[in-house]
Amino acid sequence: MKKIILFLWLVPILASAQTKDDSVFIKKMSDDILQNGQAYEWLYQLTKNIGGRLAGSPQFNKAVEWSKQTFDKIGADKVYLQQCLVPHWVRDGKNDRVAITSVNNKLYINPLDAFALGNSLGTPPNGITAELFAVNDFDQLEKYKDKIKGKIVFYNYHFNPTNISTFLSYSDAGKYRWMGASRAAKYGAVGMLVRSMSISTDNNPHTGAMEYNDSFPKIPAAAIGLQDADKLWKLAQISKIIKVNITTHGKMLPDTTAYNVIAELKGSIFPDEIITVGGHLDSWDINEGAHDDGTGVVHTMEVLRALKAAGYTPKHTIRFVLFADEEKSGRGAEKYAATAKLNNEKHIFGFESDAGGFTPRGFSFHVPDSSWIKLNAWKSLFEPYGGSVFVAGGGGADTEPLEAAFKTPVAELNPDSQRYFDIHHARSDVFENVNRRELLLGAVNITALIYLVDKYGL
Amino acid sequence: MKKIILFLWLVPILASAQTKDDSVFIKKMSDDILQNGQAYEWLYQLTKNIGGRLAGSPQFNKAVEWSKQTFDKIGADKVYLQQCLVPHWVRDGKNDRVAITSVNNKLYINPLDAFALGNSLGTPPNGITAELFAVNDFDQLEKYKDKIKGKIVFYNYHFNPTNISTFLSYSDAGKYRWMGASRAAKYGAVGMLVRSMSISTDNNPHTGAMEYNDSFPKIPAAAIGLQDADKLWKLAQISKIIKVNITTHGKMLPDTTAYNVIAELKGSIFPDEIITVGGHLDSWDINEGAHDDGTGVVHTMEVLRALKAAGYTPKHTIRFVLFADEEKSGRGAEKYAATAKLNNEKHIFGFESDAGGFTPRGFSFHVPDSSWIKLNAWKSLFEPYGGSVFVAGGGGADTEPLEAAFKTPVAELNPDSQRYFDIHHARSDVFENVNRRELLLGAVNITALIYLVDKYGL
Numbered sequence: 001m002k003k004i005i006l007f008l009w010l011v012p013i014l015a016s017a018q019t020k021d022d023s024v025f026i027k028k029m030s031d032d033i034l035q036n037g038q039a040y041e042w043l044y045q046l047t048k049n050i051g052g053r054l055a056g057s058p059q060f061n062k063a064v065e066w067s068k069q070t071f072d073k074i075g076a077d078k079v080y081l082q083q084c085l086v087p088h089w090v091r092d093g094k095n096d097r098v099a100i101t102s103v104n105n106k107l108y109i110n111p112l113d114a115f116a117l118g119n120s121l122g123t124p125p126n127g128i129t130a131e132l133f134a135v136n137d138f139d140q141l142e143k144y145k146d147k148i149k150g151k152i153v154f155y156n157y158h159f160n161p162t163n164i165s166t167f168l169s170y171s172d173a174g175k176y177r178w179m180g181a182s183r184a185a186k187y188g189a190v191g192m193l194v195r196s197m198s199i200s201t202d203n204n205p206h207t208g209a210m211e212y213n214d215s216f217p218k219i220p221a222a223a224i225g226l227q228d229a230d231k232l233w234k235l236a237q238i239s240k241i242i243k244v245n246i247t248t249h250g251k252m253l254p255d256t257t258a259y260n261v262i263a264e265l266k267g268s269i270f271p272d273e274i275i276t277v278g279g280h281l282d283s284w285d286i287n288e289g290a291h292d293d294g295t296g297v298v299h300t301m302e303v304l305r306a307l308k309a310a311g312y313t314p315k316h317t318i319r320f321v322l323f324a325d326e327e328k329s330g331r332g333a334e335k336y337a338a339t340a341k342l343n344n345e346k347h348i349f350g351f352e353s354d355a356g357g358f359t360p361r362g363f364s365f366h367v368p369d370s371s372w373i374k375l376n377a378w379k380s381l382f383e384p385y386g387g388s389v390f391v392a393g394g395g396g397a398d399t400e401p402l403e404a405a406f407k408t409p410v411a412e413l414n415p416d417s418q419r420y421f422d423i424h425h426a427r428s429d430v431f432e433n434v435n436r437r438e439l440l441l442g443a444v445n446i447t448a449l450i451y452l453v454d455k456y457g458l
Numbered sequence: 459m460k461k462i463i464l465f466l467w468l469v470p471i472l473a474s475a476q477t478k479d480d481s482v483f484i485k486k487m488s489d490d491i492l493q494n495g496q497a498y499e500w501l502y503q504l505t506k507n508i509g510g511r512l513a514g515s516p517q518f519n520k521a522v523e524w525s526k527q528t529f530d531k532i533g534a535d536k537v538y539l540q541q542c543l544v545p546h547w548v549r550d551g552k553n554d555r556v557a558i559t560s561v562n563n564k565l566y567i568n569p570l571d572a573f574a575l576g577n578s579l580g581t582p583p584n585g586i587t588a589e590l591f592a593v594n595d596f597d598q599l600e601k602y603k604d605k606i607k608g609k610i611v612f613y614n615y616h617f618n619p620t621n622i623s624t625f626l627s628y629s630d631a632g633k634y635r636w637m638g639a640s641r642a643a644k645y646g647a648v649g650m651l652v653r654s655m656s657i658s659t660d661n662n663p664h665t666g667a668m669e670y671n672d673s674f675p676k677i678p679a680a681a682i683g684l685q686d687a688d689k690l691w692k693l694a695q696i697s698k699i700i701k702v703n704i705t706t707h708g709k710m711l712p713d714t715t716a717y718n719v720i721a722e723l724k725g726s727i728f729p730d731e732i733i734t735v736g737g738h739l740d741s742w743d744i745n746e747g748a749h750d751d752g753t754g755v756v757h758t759m760e761v762l763r764a765l766k767a768a769g770y771t772p773k774h775t776i777r778f779v780l781f782a783d784e785e786k787s788g789r790g791a792e793k794y795a796a797t798a799k800l801n802n803e804k805h806i807f808g809f810e811s812d813a814g815g816f817t818p819r820g821f822s823f824h825v826p827d828s829s830w831i832k833l834n835a836w837k838s839l840f841e842p843y844g845g846s847v848f849v850a851g852g853g854g855a856d857t858e859p860l861e862a863a864f865k866t867p868v869a870e871l872n873p874d875s876q877r878y879f880d881i882h883h884a885r886s887d888v889f890e891n892v893n894r895r896e897l898l899l900g901a902v903n904i905t906a907l908i909y910l911v912d913k914y915g916l
Contacts, residue, residue, distance in 0.1 A: 437876040
């Protein structure tokens with residue numbers, strides 16, 4: 001008991017000794033990033049010169065080349081590619097099309113703005129036309145399961161506007177996109193439409209990954225925009241029969257090759273202990289993947305640039321990793337963790353930026369309880385830069401396999417989430433919707449965290 | 459001493475008894491605002507149906523009518539106008555024009571994107587053409603004061619990118635816009651250009667108010683965009699003589715009538731003790747005045763709507779005030795305070811929203827030291843809604859006269875400031891750059907603060 005009390009008293013004293021030097025160092029780094037940071041210019045290159053980059057696509061391969069060259073230019077000690085196999089889903093070039101074709105058996109052509117869901121299989125060339133069955137949620141689906149055979153199920157589940165963190169609402173609504181098709185196919189549905197996971201004021205549909213349950217027929221599945229979803233729902237309430245045509249072209253080709261792109265700064269004291277900092281290089285095909293996850297890619301590059309510009313020699317080896325195929329499969333992250341396991345590496349910290357490039361609010365950590373004493377002592381260092389809200393939670397999807405393999409402590413950047421699902425997986429996720437200052441401030445906070453974890457451990 | 463200790467022990471106990479009921483009430487109010495809030499729709503009406511509304515203009519008068527009607531519809535106990543006189547500056551319809559006309563006495567026509575500064579007087583019809591003298595700051599102006607006669611002075615003072623709060627950089631750079639013309643005219647300058655107070659990535663010029671010192675000639679003054687400022691500065695470093703033409707049309711007409719628009723909820727226990735909540739109704743003429751200060755206007759309306767929707771009966775009288783002419787003169791706020799003084803009113807709190815409609819981070823307060831104990835006990839109530847960073851500082855420009863007259867405690871909303879000076883006083887301050895969720899979250903936090911101040915005092 002005495003020992004603990006002594007220890008708790010020591011923390012603030014140690015912290016205040018640390019913080020003076022550290023706050024000076026972090027301020028210097030912040031000034032450099034806000035004046036000389038390249039993240040915004042790199043993001044322009046990635047989004048405008050390359051654009052959407054679904055893992056397995058030629059654009060993804062172009063992004064791999066560009067990232068490798070950019071890491072080389074920044075001046076990492078070592079830059080290399082890590083090969084992996086990824087599912088090879090293609091939207092197949094043609095436009096997805098969803099349209100109301102008749103209401104109460106009268107001709108009523110009304111196209112809806114729609115995108116096929118990722119991993120979903122296409123329809124015959126002229127699509128499928130069937131009666132619509134609109135439900136709010138899975139409870140209603142179960143209640144009316146006898147009425148669903150031969151129909152297109154439309155899930156109009158709303159993104160909950162009352163959660164302040166929009167990620168909570170995404171977790172809640174996301175299951176309809178992910179498993180809605182097979183849940184409906186189980187009862188004989190021939191197609192599935194889902195209200196986009198968003199609370200935007202526009203009508204852009206939001207795509208994203210879905211998964212088929214192999215026990216049931218693999219029916220076509222698409223997301224529609226919010227205004228169209230409201231219109232369709234309203235129409236369903238006042239009409240006996242609405243017929244809808246879904247025409248999509250998705251195909252799953254044999255697995256193909258993709259790469260994690262990895263840069264390293266070699267540790268000066270503990271070269272065999274590894275800190276991973278990353279984002280995912282792939283994006284959806286229907287936008288520029290700017291916030292998802294172009295900003296994570298250029299955050300990662302900016303941390304490397306800033307540490308080098310500050311002349312900081314890390315104690316531990318820092319790996320800057322751009323993961324392949326977060327969106328469709330997570331295979332890039334799995335490969336990274338599996339290779340680390342095979343090589344018997346020691347991973348002391350995993351970090352990911354995959355929640356957008358908006359103004360940073362803080363971080364979520366999944367770390368041992370004992371680490372929180374240290375984290376709490378660091379908070380004041382982040383206050384001037386906006387990133388001091390530290391919450392318990394997970395890392396990102398790309399640090400999960402690392403965590404599972406090594407019990408590595410992990411963290412993720414939490415930027416302001418209010419705008420994220422306006423553009424997430426929609427055609428509006430483009431460079432123009434990223435703000436330079438907000439992006440750079442994210443890099444400031446991440447660099448500070450990586451610096452502290454490297455210097456003091458976690 | 460004993461009394462103080464007892465008191466300090468009591469605060470957390472009181473606070474925890476309060477916070478349970480209060481957090482339930484605030485959550486209910488937040489859910490209502492995020493689901494049923496009208497602020498975004500009101501902002502559309504103000505910005506798209508009325509648009510830019512310089513005090514004294516027909517658009518301002520239209521905004522007065524619209525605000526009065528909207529307050530009536532929301533259902534205030536009383537809605538009225540408070541007349542005041544405001545300076546009547548007009549840009550005079552024609553386009554402002556600034557152009558390089560020659561370099562080293564060779565013809566070199568290069569128009570620069572420019573806006574005359576508010577309150578500045580126009581040139582003769584064909585403008586003035588004179589040699590440019592570029593300086594970084596006032597120190598350089600003083601150093602080269604003998605070289606300035608007959609020239610156009612260009613202040614290329616940079617908005618400091620290293621401050622995390624962009625308002626700090628604005629305070630720092632703003633003096634060049636405000637007093638730069640007369641400081642240059644003192645040494646014989648015939649015109650003045652200023653680098654826009656911004657760190658945006660575009661080339662939009664940012665207008666704003668300036669003031670002439672009557673001791674010196676009133677020379678024309680305009681702001682130019684950042685890309686043009688960089689170009690002009692670079693050119694000035696490598697050229698012997700750059701000639702520039704400034705053609706502006708500003709005129710100061712005799713003072714004219716404007717109005718503060720005021721709505722009231724009558725206090726049930728202390729009807730003679732007044733809480734003021736406000737924003738300013740006027741804006742610049744070259745944009746829609748969306749973030750400056752349309753969002754403050756609709757925040758004010760939303761607080762009224764939300765308190766009524768929650769069935770809350772205030773103890774004190776709450777006044778919702780839309781101030782006239784914050785931008786050019788502050789006369790609306792002066793009139794409000796002077797009338798209050800004349801009527802011997804008691805003002806217990808003044809609040810303003812005039813820092814944009816971005817995600818709220820907290821509030822700045824100018825309150826007695828003793829109030830901080832209460833404020834600190836409230837912080838946890840704001841944490842779920844993002845507005846818990848409480849800092850010492852001022853209220854807004856429109857609560858200053860109230861504070862001066864009554865020593866009224868004042869506060870202002872501090873939204874995220876990273877994007878604000880990208881659009882502030884520029885043509886890009888339009889409805890499309892306001893996010894619905896961010897706007898409504900501001901209203902949630904303001905409503906919570908007004909509720910707590912009314913319930914517990916400050």
